[in-house]
Amino acid sequence: MPQLENGYTKIAHELLEAFAKVRIPGEARQVLDVIMRKTYGFNKPSDAIALSQFMSATGLKKVAVCKAIKKLLDLNIVTKKGNAIAVEYSINKHYSNWKPLPKKVTLPKKVTIVTKKGNKSLPKKDTTKETIQKIKEPPAKKLQEPKINAWAVWVDINREFERPDPANIGPDLMAAKTIGKNALDRRDLECLYRQYLTDNDPFLKKQGHSLRLMPGRINKYINTIEQAPAEFGTHPDEDAIIMKIEQEAIGK
Numbered sequence: 001m002p003q004l005e006n007g008y009t010k011i012a013h014e015l016l017e018a019f020a021k022v023r024i025p026g027e028a029r030q031v032l033d034v035i036m037r038k039t040y041g042f043n044k045p046s047d048a049i050a051l052s053q054f055m056s057a058t059g060l061k062k063v064a065v066c067k068a069i070k071k072l073l074d075l076n077i078v079t080k081k082g083n084a085i086a087v088e089y090s091i092n093k094h095y096s097n098w099k100p101l102p103k104k105v106t107l108p109k110k111v112t113i114v115t116k117k118g119n120k121s122l123p124k125k126d127t128t129k130e131t132i133q134k135i136k137e138p139p140a141k142k143l144q145e146p147k148i149n150a151w152a153v154w155v156d157i158n159r160e161f162e163r164p165d166p167a168n169i170g171p172d173l174m175a176a177k178t179i180g181k182n183a184l185d186r187r188d189l190e191c192l193y194r195q196y197l198t199d200n201d202p203f204l205k206k207q208g209h210s211l212r213l214m215p216g217r218i219n220k221y222i223n224t225i226e227q228a229p230a231e232f233g234t235h236p237d238e239d240a241i242i243m244k245i246e247q248e249a250i251g252k
């Protein structure tokens with residue numbers, strides 16, 4: 001049987017009453033009790049307590065002890081000082097500065113209404129055509145912009161320049177996919193292709209403006225397009241603007 005003659009811990013009534021009013025998680029409370037035992041139990045304001053001592057006194061694992069100490073420090077119930085070799089812990093007696101956890105919110109239990117014999121039954125939910133339609137109608141799908149067939153556009157532009165239809169071989173097809181990713185829409189892609197076919201670079205002319213050579217030069221054509229007026233894309237004379245850009249490219 002525990003007896004006071006075998007030892008006891010002195011703690012002020014005011015502090016003990018303050019502990020009664022604050023909610024402390026279980027493992028944090030275990031560690032707090034160890035700190036009180038090691039300090040007030042030996043009539044000391046603080047004490048250097050190793051993690052192994054916490055683990056031995058509480059039966060908790062090291063990770064749980066560290067989490068519990070951090071919780072007490074966050075609540076400002078416990079303070080510590082020292083370094084990695086020795087850490088001293090003490091109880092913060094200024095309980096007005098503690099940061100208690102918020103109280104748990106107890107949700108009301110689900111209410112089940114039972115209609116007794118003789119009582120009026122609850123009205124049935126009115127199911128109309130409108131409500132049925134709302135239930136059956138699937139959620140509206142977001143409209144996706146159609147993907148650009150960069151190869152088909154390339155064929156069209158070649159025909160526009162009265163060139164023979166290009167052969168859909170591997171490297172050129174891969175190049176078309178790469179170029180298509182850099183175009184905002186079909187009109188933008190057409191403009192890029194026109195820039196390429198009007199490029200007077202001798203090497204491109206020798207290679208017949210093979211599409212596989214265009215990805216390495218695409219930034220050049222994009223920069224040329226970006227130099228168009230700010231209203232590009234909405235101006236009523238857009239075709240004339242495009243022609244002007246193409247002529248400038250030919251003249252370079």
